[in-house]
Amino acid sequence: MTAATTSATARATIPLTAADFKSDYKPIWCPGCGDFSVVSSFTRAFASLGLRPENTAVISGIGCSSRIPAYLTSYGFHGVHGRSLAAAAGLKLARPDLTVVVASGDGDGYSIGGNHFMHACRRNVDMTYVVMDNHVYGMTKGQPSPTTEPDWDSKLSPGGTGLRTFHPLVIALAAGANFVARGFSGDPKGTGELIAEAIKTPGFSFVEILSPCVTFRPEQREWRKAVREAPINTDDPARAARLIMTDDGFNIGILYRGHREPYYRKTDKAAKQPADLEKGFAI
Amino acid sequence: MKAKKATAASARKSAAAGIASIEELMAYAYALELEAAERYAEFADAMELHNNREVSGLFRKLARIEQRHAEQVLDEMGWTSPPETPHGGYKWEGFEAPETGDVTELHYLMQPYHALQIALHNEKRAHVFYGNLVKQASNAKVRKAAMEMEQEEAEHVRLIEEWIKRTPKPDADWSIDPDPPALAD
Ligand SMILES: Cc1ncc(C[n+]2csc(CCOP(=O)(O)OP(=O)(O)O)c2C)c(N)n1
Ligand code: SF4
Numbered sequence: 001m002t003a004a005t006t007s008a009t010a011r012a013t014i015p016l017t018a019a020d021f022k023s024d025y026k027p028i029w030c031p032g033c034g035d036f037s038v039v040s041s042f043t044r045a046f047a048s049l050g051l052r053p054e055n056t057a058v059i060s061g062i063g064c065s066s067r068i069p070a071y072l073t074s075y076g077f078h079g080v081h082g083r084s085l086a087a088a089a090g091l092k093l094a095r096p097d098l099t100v101v102v103a104s105g106d107g108d109g110y111s112i113g114g115n116h117f118m119h120a121c122r123r124n125v126d127m128t129y130v131v132m133d134n135h136v137y138g139m140t141k142g143q144p145s146p147t148t149e150p151d152w153d154s155k156l157s158p159g160g161t162g163l164r165t166f167h168p169l170v171i172a173l174a175a176g177a178n179f180v181a182r183g184f185s186g187d188p189k190g191t192g193e194l195i196a197e198a199i200k201t202p203g204f205s206f207v208e209i210l211s212p213c214v215t216f217r218p219e220q221r222e223w224r225k226a227v228r229e230a231p232i233n234t235d236d237p238a239r240a241a242r243l244i245m246t247d248d249g250f251n252i253g254i255l256y257r258g259h260r261e262p263y264y265r266k267t268d269k270a271a272k273q274p275a276d277l278e279k280g281f282a283i
Numbered sequence: 284m285k286a287k288k289a290t291a292a293s294a295r296k297s298a299a300a301g302i303a304s305i306e307e308l309m310a311y312a313y314a315l316e317l318e319a320a321e322r323y324a325e326f327a328d329a330m331e332l333h334n335n336r337e338v339s340g341l342f343r344k345l346a347r348i349e350q351r352h353a354e355q356v357l358d359e360m361g362w363t364s365p366p367e368t369p370h371g372g373y374k375w376e377g378f379e380a381p382e383t384g385d386v387t388e389l390h391y392l393m394q395p396y397h398a399l400q401i402a403l404h405n406e407k408r409a410h411v412f413y414g415n416l417v418k419q420a421s422n423a424k425v426r427k428a429a430m431e432m433e434q435e436e437a438e439h440v441r442l443i444e445e446w447i448k449r450t451p452k453p454d455a456d457w458s459i460d461p462d463p464p465a466l467a468d
Contacts, residue, residue, distance in 0.1 A: 031335075032390055033386075141464065184378075187379075189372060190378065221387045
């Protein structure tokens with residue numbers, strides 16, 4: 001072993017702190033945005049699990065929340081609106097050694113990316129999906145999202161949309177996610193612990209974080225007073241679903257952790273190679 | 284989704300009752316000051332990015348003050364490096380340490396008066412934290428030290444109140460932006 005490799009090995013074993021996972025870029029979010037605290041939840045989770053930036057990838061779509069990879073020291077990919085899960089699944093299957101975490105918003109994840117969301121839960125690839133839910137499209141100036149209340153009156157939705165809200169946690173459960181949790185950005189430590197548990201749990205883990213958009217939904221500052229510890233943490237999806245369907249959306253904590261086997265890429269040596277497959281199509 | 288009940292983190296078990304030694308108390312004091320300093324520094328960065336230099340400068344100043352308080356804790360204890368974080372982390376009554384500013388209280392057009400109101404609120408919470416410790420500590424030495432710290436925090440509250448008196452009160456329309464971030468009608 002050369003001196004250079006020795007020191008590289010030594011460096012790789014020094015535990016990193018949360019601060020080591022912050023990048024040098026300062027967030028350009030509105031002062032007051034809940035997403036600031038989510039950065040620290042990510043960094044705390046990564047440090048607590050002893051992850052290394054070179055073995056960690058944070059993939060995102062488009063939106064204020066999706067800017068998060070830039071503020072972290074790890075591999076990052078700021079992708080296409082609504083398509084973060086597809087990119088992340090591809091990465092995880094090609095590089096199963098990486099810890100893959102996906103960051104999204106309620107617009108990115110439940111509107112344009114809604115179909116990817118369901119099928120990612122169903123496929124159960126071993127990765128963690130973190131959605132910063134502020135019940136609005138922040139980046140594009142305040143349009144209602146699938147989690148916006150039907151009576152939210154704004155310049156862009158006079159009188160409210162009148163549409164029933166989407167229940168992402170129940171959808172995740174029904175579609176087969178192996179871990180379902182809800183956090184609150186004002187509790188960066190607790191949310192960091194949720195993200196760490198999500199990463200540790202094999203399969204597709206879903207963490208929804210209530211993260212206020214103070215610019216378009218200033219009333220969300222009141223969320224701090226409403227959140228409370230969830231009364232259950234179960235491996236029974238029916239019990240978890242009952243709670244989530246009937247609660248007011250402010251129960252935080254791990255709600256469900258299952259035992260499903262994650263989806264892995266088959267590395268069967270006997271599998272046909274592309275050249276063999278081509279032969280089958282030869283006329 | 285509307286916020287209905289106000290149960291929140293205040294229902295969490297108080298950290299104060301469990302502090303059994305001066306070392307532990309001072310480790311909590313150090314963490315409290317350091318977390319406050321780090322948060323004010325983040326606030327200063329956020330305001331600087333939005334070109335609100337006056338408030339950014341004020342938060343930077345508050346960060347320096349809290350950093351100094353943290354260093355004083357180290358000096359008093361003769362510690363040459365920060366104390367070890369207890370297993371499972373510090374247990375505060377709320378989600379974060381009592382002197383740490385709430386991220387969502389910022390506004391890009393806020394004025395020094397608002398920043399000082401945040402600081403006042405934080406100092407008052409720290410005062411209550413030590414006050415609870417005085418009431419709950421079973422160890423006499425911890426109680427005595429907590430009493431001193433409660434007095435110190437009362438002094439900080441007084442200093443911020445004085446500062447606020449010297450600071451112009453914002454006009455009622457301070458948050459009105461002639462070029463607002465929302466789409467105009
Ligand atoms: C294909 C495509 N359609 C639409 C947009 C415009 N767009 C950008 S971000 C966004 C919504 C973001 O909302 P959300 O995911 O809730 O994130 P937030 O900004 O609230 O964090 C939309 C519709 C786009 N960038 N690309
Ligand atoms: S618009 Fe809303 S979500 Fe976007 S940075 Fe501002 S506060 Fe955050």
